[in-house]
Amino acid sequence: AQSVTQPDIHITVSEGASLELRCNYSYGATPYLFWYVQSPGQGLQLLLKYFSGDTLVQGIKGFEAEFKRSQSSFNLRKPSVHWSDAAEYFCAVARRGYQKVTFGTGTKLQVIP
Amino acid sequence: EAGVAQSPRYKIIEKRQSVAFWCNPISGHATLYWYQQILGQGPKLLIQFQNNGVVDDSQLPKDRFSAERLKGVDSTLKIQPAKLEDSAVYLCASSLDALAGTDTQYFGPGTRLTVL
Numbered sequence: 001a002q003s004v005t006q007p008d009i010h011i012t013v014s015e016g017a018s019l020e021l022r023c024n025y026s027y028g029a030t031p032y033l034f035w036y037v038q039s040p041g042q043g044l045q046l047l048l049k050y051f052s053g054d055t056l057v058q059g060i061k062g063f064e065a066e067f068k069r070s071q072s073s074f075n076l077r078k079p080s081v082h083w084s085d086a087a088e089y090f091c092a093v094a095r096r097g098y099q100k101v102t103f104g105t106g107t108k109l110q111v112i113p
Numbered sequence: 114e115a116g117v118a119q120s121p122r123y124k125i126i127e128k129r130q131s132v133a134f135w136c137n138p139i140s141g142h143a144t145l146y147w148y149q150q151i152l153g154q155g156p157k158l159l160i161q162f163q164n165n166g167v168v169d170d171s172q173l174p175k176d177r178f179s180a181e182r183l184k185g186v187d188s189t190l191k192i193q194p195a196k197l198e199d200s201a202v203y204l205c206a207s208s209l210d211a212l213a214g215t216d217t218q219y220f221g222p223g224t225r226l227t228v229l
Contacts, residue, residue, distance in 0.1 A: 004155075036220075043117075043204060043220035044156070090155050100169055101146075101218065103155030 002027040004093050004104035012110040013081050021076040021107050023091030032094040033074040034101070035065055039087045047089075050074065061085070086111045115139065117221035119205050125227045131193040134224045138187070138207030144168075146218065147180055147190050148204040156204055162188065163211065192226075200228045 003026045013019055025031060032051055036044040048059025055067040065076045074091060091104040118137040126132050138145050143164050148156035159178065160170040164185040173180070177196070182188040192199055202223040208216040 041222075043222045044206075045220070046217055049217060092155075100161065101158060103157070105153075105155050 002031065002093050002095065002100075002102050004091050004102055006089075006091055006104035006107050008107045009105070010108045010110065012112060015083050015111050015113055016080050019076075019078045019081045019085070019109070021089050021091075021109070023074045023076065023104060024072050025074065025091070025093045026072065027093055027095075029095075030069070033065075033067060034092040034094070035059065035063070035074075035076045036090045036092060036103075037061075037087050038090065038106075044090065047076070081109075081111055083111045083113070085109060117205055117207050117219055119203075119221040119224055121224055122222065123225050123227075125229065126195055128197055128228050129194040131191065132195055132226060133192075134190045134203050134205075134226075136188045136190070136205030136221060138205070139219055142207035142209055142219075143185070144208045144211040144216070145182055145188050146206040146208075147188070148206065150202045150204055150223070152201070159190070161211070168211070195226075195228045197228050200226055202226070 005024045034049045035047040038044045047063045048057045050057045050067045057065050063078050067074050088106045088108045090106045092101050094101045120135050145162045147159045150156040159173045160180045161168045162182045165182050180190045202225050204223045205221045206218040208218045
């Protein structure tokens with residue numbers, strides 16, 4: 001069965017600092033990979049997705065993620081964090097050709113001035 | 114383009130009562146999903162519809178949960194009877210056609226259920 005691990009439950013960064021959120025997945029074949037953001041009281045918003053091709057994926061709000069097959073990872077990065085980025089971030093994996101999306105437990109990002 | 118609509122936004126019930134949630138997906142989206150998100154956890158897929166057929170309901174507690182999408186458009190998720198552990202946010206999502214393989218989900222704002 002597919003699974004997603006987000007090892008960091010909570011991360012605090014200073015505004016303007018760089019950010020990397022970790023995600024490791026378990027899946028037998030090449031998966032579909034996603035990063036979502038959830039602000040308090042809001043639904044989930046897709047930041048970016050990887051289906052195939054270039055392993056460095058650009059998303060909205062200045063986020064990017066890199067698919068590393070050898071490490072089964074799909075880490076999310078942002079070079080300079082803004083206070084409005086404070087939210088919870090979820091990594092997810094899905095099967096190719098059939099979307100049964102499995103989410104990680106999330107990483108809560110706090111941004112300090 | 115209108116997003117995924119859900120109602121109600123909040124619901125408080127006593128245990129053993131029944132409750133129903135409604136979802137209207139983005140127009141033209143064939144695939145509809147219901148997720149349960151318990152506080153502090155990621156969303157868990159309960160059921161996935163393709164038009165009015167069920168694609169996956171392996172994690173739906175069928176003794177108390179039911180869902181339907183009769184005309185292949187909007188959907189209703191019901192819990193009967195509710196238990197304390199059903200307290201969660203219920204998220205609806207839709208996508209154009211999940212079986213086509215290159216799809217993206219769009220989520221509604223969710224319904225927060227509290228069971229007392």
